[in-house]
Structures are given as structure tokens and as C-alpha cells.
Amino acid sequence: MAFEIPKTTYSGKIKEIKLGKGDKAVIVGGESCYPFYLFEGDMPRLPRIAMEVYDSAPEEWPEAALEPFAGVTDDPAAWAKKCIDDYGAEMICLRLVSTDPNGLDRGADEATEVVKKVADAIDVPLIVWGTANHDKDVEVFRKISEVCHGKNLIIGPVEEGDHKQLGAAAIGYQHTVVSSSPIDINLAKQLNILLGTLGVPDELIVMDPTVSGIGYGIEYAYSVMERMRMAALTQQDDKLQFPIICNIASEVWKIKEAKASDDNDSKMGDDKKRGILFEAMSAMCLLLAGGDVLIMRHPESIKLVNEMIAELTAG
Amino acid sequence: MTKTAGKNKFKVHFNPDNVEIVVDQGENLLQAAIAAGVRIYASCGGAGTCGTCKVQIEKGDVETARTDKITDEEFSKGIRQACQTRVLSDLSVYIPVESRLEKAVLAQEQKRVSEIIATGWRFVPPLSKYFVELPPPTLDDNTSDLSRLLRGLRQRYHLSNLSIEFNVVQKLANTLRDGKWKATVTTLVTAAKPRAGDRRQPRVIDIEPGDTRDKHYSLAFDIGTTTVYGQLLDLNRGRVVAESMAYNGQISYGEDVITRIAYCQKPGGLKKLQQTIVATINGIIGELQARSKVDAGRISHIMAAGNTVMTQILLGLNPQHIRLTPYTPVANFFPAVPASSLGIEVGDHAYLFTFPAVASYVGGDIVSGIVGSGVHQRKALTFFMDIGTNGEIVIGNSDWMVTASCSAGPAFEGGGIKHGIIAAEGAIEDVKINRSDFEPEIGTIGNAKPKGICGSGLINTVAELLENGVIGQNGKYNRDLPTKRVRPGTDGYEYVLARASETQTGSDIVITEVDIDNLMRAKAAMYAGCQTLCKSVGSGGCDFEQVIIAGAFGSNIDIRRAITIGLLPEMPEDKFIFIGNGSLLGARLTSFSTDLLDDARRVAQMMTNLELSENVEFMNNYVAALFLPHTNAEEFPGVSKRLAGGSNNNQKERIKV
Helix, strand or coil, X not given: CCCCXXXXXCCCCCCCEXXXXXXXXXXXXXXXXXXXXXXXXXXXXXXXXXXXEECCCCCCCXXXXXXXXXCCCCCHHHHHHHHHHHHCCCEEEEECHHHCCCCCCCCHHHHHHHXXXXXXXXXXXXXXXXXXXHHHHHHHHHHHHHHCCCCCCEXXXXXXXXXXXXXXXXXXXXXXXXXXXXXXXXXXXXHXXXXXXXXXXXXXXXXXXXXXCCCCCHHHHHHHXXXXXXXXHHCCCHHXXXXXXXXXXXXXXXXXXXXXXXXXXXXXXXXXXXXXXXXXXXXXXXXXXXXXXXXXXXXXXXXXXXXXXXXXXXX | CCCCCCCCEEEEEEECCCEEEEEECCCEHHHHXXXXXXXXXXXXXXXXXXXXXXXXXXXXXXXXXXXXXXXXXXXXXXXXXXXXXXXXXXXXXXXXXXXXXXHHHHHHHCCCCCCCCCCCCCCECCEEEEEEECCCCCCCCCCCHHHHHHHHHHHHHCCCCCEECHHHHHHHHHHHHHCCCEEEEEEECCCCCCCCCCCCCCEEEEEEECCCCCCCEEEEEEECCCEEEEEEXXXXXXXXXXXXXXXXXXXXXXXXXXXXXXXXXXXXXXXXXXXXXXXXXHHHHHXXXXXXXXXHHHEEEEXXXXXXXXXXXXXXXXXXXXXXXXXXXXXXXXXXXXXXXHCCCCCCCCEEEECCCCECCECHHHHHHHHHHCHHHCCCCEEEEECCCCEEEEEECCCCEEEEEECCCHHHHCCCCCCECCCCCCEEEEEEECCCCCCEXXXXXXXXXXXXXXXXXXXXXXXXXXXXXXXCCCCCECCCCCCCCEEEECCEEEEEEECHHHCCCCCCEEEEHHHHHHHHHHHHHHHHHHHHHHHHCCCCCCCCCEEEEXXXXXXXXXXXXXXXXXXXXXXXXHHEEEEXXXXXXXXXXXXXXXXXXXXXHHHHHHEEECCCCCCHHHHHHHHHHCCCCCCCHHHCHHHHHHHHHCHHHHHHCCCCC
């Protein structure tokens, strides 16, 4: 008798979620097997990468990360356009770092203006990422949601502490929420249940398990994501059958191994390559764990990851 | 006494608590007692109408408003109503038994306790009395007194293989002659080792002149972290003569076992705690004696069940290694010790026997509960839970048992809850919340004015809040409801159960988000412990034939609501059985039957303990259970369906953008 490779039986499927609107809308999810287990099931939508844009000129980015965006980092709309036009970005993640109460503490009106400007300038899906300060995010997103009604933004992070207010804003103005929980499968599920109870329809939810880079606890994130997929696909846990978004860029580029210049320690190798590889490899790990959307920074690392995705999914 | 510009200060000394407090002249005596931590039972809340707070003024001057609750005789003895009395000088005040708060709790405990107890045991107490009439010695028969006694016991009762305590030999000659060669011998057997074929060797622990067989008493104790219960047993009739309880005096040194262990590490700490628990026990013995008129010197045996820490402290054994990994107790099976050597005020000949323990955090109280409820005798797969300061659970039947201790915390006993109190008069126990206006309807123990909320009241309240959409499944208040009952407070949002004007305390009684959090943690620990145990024995979902709930708290619990919040598994209500204080039940039954005493030793050995503190599976189950009723809705299909049908819609309409 011929040898037969044992196969996992899947009883569940990840929900397909449409992000953004119009021709450039992106659909993610839909998997009926573990990541890239194409011999066992389908992965009808490829993982997607959103490029990171800051609402104010970044202060702590290493040179290697700034270089590709020279000249546009103080203009978020131009920066976003450059990502799309020059680097082929399929999605943009606008980070509202300037609204941080511990930083520039810009107000809701100012933030809304920036978001509106970027949203008007691009046609790909726009993720808007707050500061995770609940009071501030509630204030800022309430305004943004209203003003950007019809833009189908993806707003996050939506955490337990502000899920009611942000969830309500999303329902009211048809935006997608990023249901964000601190590296715990149960807490992730609980938040999804709460959002459901609040009345947020499933098609407006993607989830963020909270991730970190290589060397900084990525194995925890990996394991939680893996378990989410196991629950979703083999245990029909419908509260975990949402696409996963991984905000990896800022996690990688803040670590000293990605930032240190090679003058400091020659054993660390070329600093430009090092940061790119840290980002690409961390991103790959998360894709293998079940990531559907990655938020990334450097065009080179994005290129590497896209190549890997193409190879892994080639017929 | 120095006069200051304001009022004079006076010392008030309370007995038998032996505590003192300094108060202003004219201070209300009931208030002074409460301030001093002396618990007086005042069911009317100080209105002067109930007459339960009677105290005796031993020394000093007071001013009192006399009501018809005090008879002339009482008045002449210095008995006054504390709430109607004001302090005019230094005082010495005695609090009589009937005025102590604890009685109310005891009365409560009797409520709604189902009878499920061990069966098939013979009534053969480990403690026995034998009356002998011996022929006086003559020149022809001048064998020793002891040989004469043993001969008599052998001839009359076929007793051989006896061992004799030296103190019996010491008083033998006089006792025999005082009683004119009629004497009563007390013997004691201890638990046989399982499967050891050796013959039991009863020890002769006492001899009394004459026939004293009708005075045959022993004590059963449950030594809890928070409360201590005692029963005086008549071993001739197999019944309880009197019972009493008191707060464990060690509470003043920390509410949970861990802080008590820490206290033992201080110089003199262990001795202090040992003396404190002995004082509590002696206090109870004093009360039992007062009620039953049985002389404590006649009490010949004490059977005590307590958790491992309480047991070790009582025996004066340092519990320090219980707290530290790998969590080792000094012993699981302690030999019987002379009670008087520990300072317990009973006959010098009396022995104290403590229940064998399983592990550091699964103690003799659980073994006692299992034996008392007969879990070890039946094939039925049973889930046994003891809900106390530390929740212990056991799964098993006559063939096997696994057990674990879930550090549930004191929430079920009202601890760590803003307005939490022990289940006594005035505790809010039942709550219904109106679906349309969110107004509560509360019921208190004894129908008194509310003064706090007890553990079962907390469960009922949280279940009601959840079912009516006042809180979400994460235990957080819905802040958009059209009611003033939900409001921001000092500990986050809170719900007002009773307004100041309706309470004994004169301030609002509220349930805060922190309280709900504490309850959720406690129930999550219990439920996750159960799940983890089930998984460990490999039965996919545990298909229990019965759930036995022990703990004084347990008998007041509302099953449906306990399921609603996810404390108890969702099962038909008739599968739940309450046994009240299981630890005390076991201590009593083993005092009646040597068979059960042997069983206790066997049960302690057959239980497999699962250490949850470092169990990854448990932590995962715990977080999943930190939700109302549970993160996995399929664990509670009925509740989930009810919630989806009710509060959801309620909430959806109220979304404000």
C-alpha cells in the first residue's frame, strides 16, 4: 500500500474580511488550513503588507529606515503616496504618534485633518493606529470616524478599556476595528465576544494579538497565534476566526540590534542590512504563525517577505 | 484624669476578648465595641428595640436609657443594652455568649443543608469506656493493681493487647481504692494503617473511680482559616450535645494562610499564633461547657480537621516550608498528641487527633469532608468542592481521587469586597434587579437593615447585574444606562445596592468593579481548577454524577446564579448537594466510628494532589474563566443563550456614538 501523508482535518474557516473600498479594496482571510499548508487546504487570499507612515516626522528611526522616505517624512500624504507609487504598497498604516499625551499631544481636530488628507490622497485601504491611550484614542477616533465616514478605515488598537466607544464609532460610521489584546488567546476571544455583544458585525473585525520581534519574545506571539488558528480551524471557535494583523514594524525598529550603527560593534555586521533582516525575518515568523496583514516599514524587507510569500504559495 | 478643653477620655475594657479602647466621655458603648473590633450582635442596628446587644458592666459608670428589654434582675446584675449605654468612666465590660455576633452565623449555617453522609459504618467510637468491678486484693490474691485491672478487663470485655499510659498507672492505686474497686477505664484507638494486618492496640488513657460510663464525651473541631467550629459529642448516644463557633483569633495576624506563615517566621511568631488558636479553641470549649453543663475535664478526645497550615500551627510545627517551592508539609499523618500539652483546656488524659493531610495546600479538612460525605464509598463520579478562603476541589470516587487547591481568595467569605461581610444578620443575601428601571430589591439575613454584602449575596448580585445588562461579560459596568444606581466611585464604577438612608451603617452599600473583579478571580480559580483536574485524569469532559458543595458559605448559595456567573458547571440543579461544613461533619463522624477513622487515613493516601500554582494549563483555563460566565460559551450553553436573548438587545439599543 502506498504511503499516505497524514492530514489534519479542518472543521473551521477564517472569515474573509474586506478592508478599504473601491477597486483597491483588499480582502484578507478565508484560509481553510494552517498557514501555507496548501497540501491540506486553501489559502485563497495571500497575506498583505501595509506600509507604515507617521503623522509627524519620526524622531527615533535609524538612518536605514529613514533613507527610503527622504524628503517626505514631514508630509504624511506625500509619504503615503510615495509608498504606493514607488514601493507598491497595497495598504497604508498611518500612525498617530503625535497625539500621544506624553509626546506632542496634538488634539483630535489636528489628527483628523491629517487622516482626512491622507485618506483623500490614496485609494488603498488605510489603517489608522492610535497611541493606545484610551482616553485620547476615544477622543481622536470619535472625530476621525465621523469625518471619514464612507472611507472604510481600519481603526485600532481597540482594547478592552475603550472597545465600547471605539466599537460604537466603528458601527456608526462603518469602519473596521482592530481588536487588540495582550498576547493571550482567551483575552483575544473575550474582546471579540464583547465587540459582538456591542453589535460590531463580524465583517468589521480583524484582530491584533500583540507581537514582538525576534529576540524580544516573538515565540510568545507565535504560540498565541498558532493556538488561535488551531482553535479557529480545528475547533470551530468562531470568535477566533478573524484575520490576524501584526504590527511588527515599530517593534523591530526600536530594538538596539536594529538601530545600533556598525561603528559601535563591528561584530554586529552591516547596520542597514541588519535592520532589514530583523524586520523581514520577524515578519516571516509571524506569517508562518498565521498573520494575514503585516504592518512593515522598510521597502527592502517588504520585498523579501513578498518574495517568500510568492515562493511558498507558488503552484 | 486630666481635663482637656473637650471631653474626657476613658478606657473601656472588653471581656472575654480582653481588648481595650480609649473613647470620649459619652461615647455609645456599642460603637466603642465595634471600634475595638469586638463583635456584638445588634440586630436592630442600635435602635434599642431588639435587645440582642446586652452586655454586663463589671466595673465603672455608665448612663443608660433603660427599655423593657432589660428585666429587673438583669438590671441589678449590671446588664445593659450596649446601644443604649454611654460611657461615663473607665469601664470593664463583659460580653455574654448570646450577644456575640457569631451566634447569628451559626444559626445561618443550619439552613438548607442536605443530608448526604457516609454510610455503612458501625457505631464504634475510637474512644471507649469500660466499667469493671474488681475483687479487692487479699493475701491469697495479692497480684498488683494493674494486673488486677487488666485481668478484669480481659475477663469482662475480652480486652487484651492494651497499652497503658503512665499517668493511669500513677493514679491507679488511689482510684481503685476510692471507688471501692469499681472503676471506669477509658481507651483510645488510632487509625490503622491501610493494608497493615497488625492488631489494633487500644491504649488506656484514663481511669476514674466508680461507674462514669454515662459521661462519655469528645469534641469535634473544624479549624478554619477564618472561622473555627466546635461540637461537643455524646459518645453514648452518638449525638451533638452542643455546638459553637468563633472567628479564628489568628485573623488579627493576617487573613490568609500565607500571611500567617509569614508571621510564623518572626521571632516568637509561631508561638503567638499557636497560643492564639488554642485560645480560640478554649473559648469554644468554654461555651460548649456553659451550654451543655458538661465538665471539660470529662472530655477525653478531640478530633480536629484543618488545612495543613492551621494543623501545623496548632501543633506548634513551623509551617515555613509549606510556602516555599516544592511546598512540603512536615508530615501528612500526625500522631495523636496530649491535648493539654498544647494548652487546650480539657482533661489531662485527652488526646488530640488531627486529620491526615494530602499535601501542603490540601489538608485534613478536605479529607474530613470527603470521608464525612462518603465520596470514598461510592462508585459515582463526584466533584467535591469546599468553598472557603482557599477553595479545594476533589474529583473521584471509591477507586481514585485527584485533588487540587485553587487559591480563590476570600471573596466568597466577603473578604476583599468593599462592603463585604460574613454571612450574619443584616448581610444582603438576595438581590433582584428590575429589568426596566434597574432598581434592586434586596433581601437580608434576618430581614434586618442591610449593613453589607456576604459571599452568596455577591454572587446573586453579580448574576443579576449580568442578566439585566448592567454589567458586561467582562464584569464592567454599562455606563450608558438610564439609572443613577450606576455611578463613578472611588474604585471605578459602582452600583448602589442600598442607599445610606436604608442601611445600618449610614452609608451607601455598593458593588464596585473591583469587587466584581475579585469575585471573578475567585470563581475563575475554582472553575479552572476543576477543568485542569478533569483534563489531568483524561476524561474529556467530566461527566459528574453529583457535585458536593461544602463550606459554610456553600449552603446559602443560589445554584442557578452560581452557574450564571460560571462558578459552578452548568448541570441540572438536582445534581448539586450541599453538606454545609464538611470538615466538621467528617470530624464528628470519625469520632463516632473507628471504621471512618481508618478510612480517613486511607483516603488521604489515595488522593493524588495536582499542584496548580505552576501549571500552565491551569493558568490558561484561569484566564478563560475570567469572563462571565466563561470565554468559551459552549461550556455554559444555557446561560449564554439566556444572555444573548436578554441583555444584548438591551445594550444594542443604547449604543451612543
